[in-house]
Amino acid sequence: MMILEAERLSVSFGGVRAVDEVSIAVEAGQVFSIIGPNGSGKTTLFNLVSGIYTPNHGSIRFAGETVTGLEPDRLARRGLSRTFQNLQIFLRMSVLENVMVGHHRHEDTGILADLMHWPSVRRQNAATREVALAALARVGLADDAGQASGSLSYGALKRLEIARALASDPKLLLLDEPAAGCNPVETQEIDRVIRSLVRDGITVMLVEHDMRLVMNISDRVHVLARGRTLAEGTPEEVRSNAAVIEAYLGDHGAKEAVRAFG
Amino acid sequence: MPAIVIAALIAILPLLFPSAYYYRIGVLVFVFALAVVGLNLLMGFAGPVSLGPAGFLGIGAYSVAIGPVHLGMPSWLCLLGGALLSGAIAFLVGRPILKLKGHYLAVATLGLGLLLAIVLTNEARWTGGPDGMSVPRLVLFGWSVRGATTWYWIAGATFVAGFVLALNLMDSPTGRALQAIHDSEIAARVLGIDVARKKLAIFVISAIYASVAGSFLALFNGYITPDAAGFLRSIELVAMVVLGGMGSIVGSLVGAIVLVVLPQVLTVFHDYEQALLGLIVMVFMIFLRRGIVPSLAVALAGWRK
Numbered sequence: 001m002m003i004l005e006a007e008r009l010s011v012s013f014g015g016v017r018a019v020d021e022v023s024i025a026v027e028a029g030q031v032f033s034i035i036g037p038n039g040s041g042k043t044t045l046f047n048l049v050s051g052i053y054t055p056n057h058g059s060i061r062f063a064g065e066t067v068t069g070l071e072p073d074r075l076a077r078r079g080l081s082r083t084f085q086n087l088q089i090f091l092r093m094s095v096l097e098n099v100m101v102g103h104h105r106h107e108d109t110g111i112l113a114d115l116m117h118w119p120s121v122r123r124q125n126a127a128t129r130e131v132a133l134a135a136l137a138r139v140g141l142a143d144d145a146g147q148a149s150g151s152l153s154y155g156a157l158k159r160l161e162i163a164r165a166l167a168s169d170p171k172l173l174l175l176d177e178p179a180a181g182c183n184p185v186e187t188q189e190i191d192r193v194i195r196s197l198v199r200d201g202i203t204v205m206l207v208e209h210d211m212r213l214v215m216n217i218s219d220r221v222h223v224l225a226r227g228r229t230l231a232e233g234t235p236e237e238v239r240s241n242a243a244v245i246e247a248y249l250g251d252h253g254a255k256e257a258v259r260a261f262g
Numbered sequence: 263m264p265a266i267v268i269a270a271l272i273a274i275l276p277l278l279f280p281s282a283y284y285y286r287i288g289v290l291v292f293v294f295a296l297a298v299v300g301l302n303l304l305m306g307f308a309g310p311v312s313l314g315p316a317g318f319l320g321i322g323a324y325s326v327a328i329g330p331v332h333l334g335m336p337s338w339l340c341l342l343g344g345a346l347l348s349g350a351i352a353f354l355v356g357r358p359i360l361k362l363k364g365h366y367l368a369v370a371t372l373g374l375g376l377l378l379a380i381v382l383t384n385e386a387r388w389t390g391g392p393d394g395m396s397v398p399r400l401v402l403f404g405w406s407v408r409g410a411t412t413w414y415w416i417a418g419a420t421f422v423a424g425f426v427l428a429l430n431l432m433d434s435p436t437g438r439a440l441q442a443i444h445d446s447e448i449a450a451r452v453l454g455i456d457v458a459r460k461k462l463a464i465f466v467i468s469a470i471y472a473s474v475a476g477s478f479l480a481l482f483n484g485y486i487t488p489d490a491a492g493f494l495r496s497i498e499l500v501a502m503v504v505l506g507g508m509g510s511i512v513g514s515l516v517g518a519i520v521l522v523v524l525p526q527v528l529t530v531f532h533d534y535e536q537a538l539l540g541l542i543v544m545v546f547m548i549f550l551r552r553g554i555v556p557s558l559a560v561a562l563a564g565w566r567k
Contacts, residue, residue, distance in 0.1 A: 050452055076454035088449035090442045092509070101442040105454030107435035111463055114434035115427045121434050128435070168453055 002061075003028040003172050003203045009048055009058035018044040020227040021058075026172070026205060026220075031198055033206040033214045035238075036224035037247065042207040043085055045224070046174050049205070050082045051075045063171060077105045082174035083161040085207070089149050096145040098160060099132035102167030106131075128167075135163040139193050155186030162193060172203045179210045187213055215239060223247075264512055265426045272418040276411075285410035287526060292417035293478045295518035296424045298502040299511055300471020303428055305500070306509035307437070308464045309444035310360060311368045314375020315499045318348040318469040320382050320491020322476030327397040327486050328388055337400045341477040348473035349466045356465040360458065372493070379491040394487030397480045413482045420478065421515075424471060428511050431467075440464055441509075472499075505546060507553025516554050520546075 004026040011019050019041045026032040034042045047053040049060060051072040059068045062080055081102075090098045107128060109121050136142050139159040144152060152160060158178050165173055175194070179187040187210060194204055194217055208214050214221060215235040223230040223238055225247040231238055238244055272292075279285060301315045325344025329335040335343070359370040382389050389395060400407040407416065431437045439460050442450040447457055480486040489495065498521060506517025524542060528535045550557035 052448065052452075072448075072451040073454050073456050076452050082452050084449065088446040090445040090449065092445055093438075093441055097438060097441075101438050101450070101455075102453050104435060104439055104442075109435050111431075111436050111467075114436040115431050115467075117430035117434065121430075124435060125433065164449075164453065 001028045002026060003063055004049065004205070005061040006045075006049065007059045007061075009045070009055045009060070011044065011048060011053055011055050017227050019048060019055075022224065022227070022229050023058075024222055024232075026203060028171075028203050029198065029201055030219035031194065031204045031206060031217050033208060033218040033221045034224060035208070035211070035214055035221060036230070039226075040224040041227040042224055043176055044227075046082065046176055046205070046207060050080060050174055076168060076170075079169070079171035080174070081165040081168045081170035081172075083158070083165055083176055083178060085176040085180065087154075087157050087161060089157055089160060091150050093149060094145070095136065095141060095147050095149050095152065095160060096129070096132055098149050099135050099164045099167045100128045102135065102164035103128045103131045103169075105168055131169075132163075132167050135166040136160075138166060138196065139163045140189060155182040155189075158182060158186070159189065159193065162190075166197070170202060172205065173197065174205045174207075176207045177209060178206070179208055179213050191217060265422060265429060268425065268512075268515065269422045272422065276414065282410050285414040287523060289410060289413045289417045289482055290479075291515075291518050291522045292414075292421040293475050293482065294499070294502060294522055295515045296417075296421050296478070297472045297475035297499055298506070298514040298518050299421075299424050299428050300468040300475075301499055302503045302506075302508065302511065302514045303431065303440075303471070304464050304468040305503055306507070306513075307432060307444060308440040308461060310461055310465065311364070311371070311500075312465075312468070312496075313368050313372040313493075313500060314378070314496055315371075315468070315472050316491050316493070316495035317375040317378030318352065318472035319476035319479070319495060319499075320378055320488065321348045321351070322473030322478075323397075323480035323486045323490045324382055324389055324476075325473070326400075326477045326480050327395050330398045331395065332388060337398065337481060338402060341474065341481075344477050345470045345473045348469040352466045352469035353462065356462045357458075360461045360465060372496075375491070375496050376493060379488055379493070382491050383488040389488070392488060394485060396485050397483070399484070400481045407481070413478075417478055417482070420474070424474075425511060425515070432511070436460065436463070444509075501543065504553060505543060507555040507557070510553060510555040510559075513553050513555035520554070 002025045006024045008021045008023050009019055010017060010021055022045060034045060036042055048055050051070050054069045059066060062078060067075060090101060107124055109124050113121050133145060136145055139162050141156060141159055141163060149160065162178065178190045182190065191213055197204055218235050220232065221235055221238040222232045223244050230247055231241045231244050297315065297319055301312065305311055322344040325340045326337050329340030329343060330337050355374055359367060362370050383392055439455045442455060443457050443460060451457055476490060479490065502517035502521050503514065505520055507513030525539055528538050531538055546554065
């Protein structure tokens, strides 16, 4: 079953086609990676899929329903969550509170109940806390629950965003460069987390520059260059695609290509 | 816990009051603190800046003046009616203007405040115009509420109630969503938070806080002029929020105390009163830049370590 199908998506900014007629189909339960040189439209594609941008052309279907042009919060309530390349942490809140916000779409109290702190609110707070602690444990941050979020390291903040998205119990999770700026140990940790998500039936879409991580973990890899689809296939197919290597690293990059794609 | 401490302080403090004048100051502190708590929920927690909160204070104040005088309605009903009216206006106006951000939103709310103040000044047939109008006493179950001492307890209890509701709200799904919106709207949205709806809800709640405070102020003073809804009053409320500490409910009380009590203390300096007030506020902000309560909390935490 396809959980996400995007048909010929296009979006332009000031005459520049950031994403140009890109079609993707993501099979449920898989890891689907999008790679490409800087400026090739990977994050823009994520912004289209998560509803932050509205496509000029094309359509998006999520879990069998057309969702083109739907607001991000409506998409989130249908089970599509994401993290950000440049971190979007709630810095005034603790680590635990950040993740508790992730559970918002499942919280069921009215504003009057919230003001009065009725028993339903207390129960909800306790339940949300449980979910958040479990999500933190999954990314290895259980011990930091009480910390101010600003005190975490960069790599830990990356995982905090994943935990926060997890607390929303998504069907499809978009990870935008989760390993960027992470050291090898932290990258290893991200690898482990993604695998555990997939085991639980969450579909993962990944934008990532760390080729080792991408090639290790992906079921399918979609390659973009200048907003257009260059290739798609299994990691093996993409890795040996001459056009991909050339576009990705330039004509003079053959050696680097060999090194990068291993 | 902080609510119990503050309730106890409010109860004990009168033992130290040498005269009725102190009760009067106490009432003013509670009334302003109530409005400031509401404004802090909006500005300090959720983020949208409002430069027109006194507009809603004015609606509350004139509701308990116009209702009884012109329409013969009981004051307590007018207080509730004013709160409803403020909420309704905030709801209608909030929809379009809360889409704006930063300075643009600030100027739009400034416009709203000015508009409400001008209506109150110009509709002289109903409001008495710039001269204002007198406000009949609050009568509850045949008991006429009068005197600073009585009002001290009523305003104090109402403030504590508003304080508790605000703390409750912050420790709830809505409160977490509002704080999230403040730090990253985009992250809040992709987690399923309807940002526009949450902002509107807190704008309405904030207006209701201001309206109730305005009704109390009018009923207590027995007189009301359009200044209650004016620009200077709005700035005063915003200054109380910032001085006490954005996002600190206790700070709202502290901000109100400083800006109500300080001018009274400074009257001994006669002509220099206003200048000194300005200077002191500046010094506070320079040395306690996150507001009095949050800055002291940080300092205390550092000192304990």
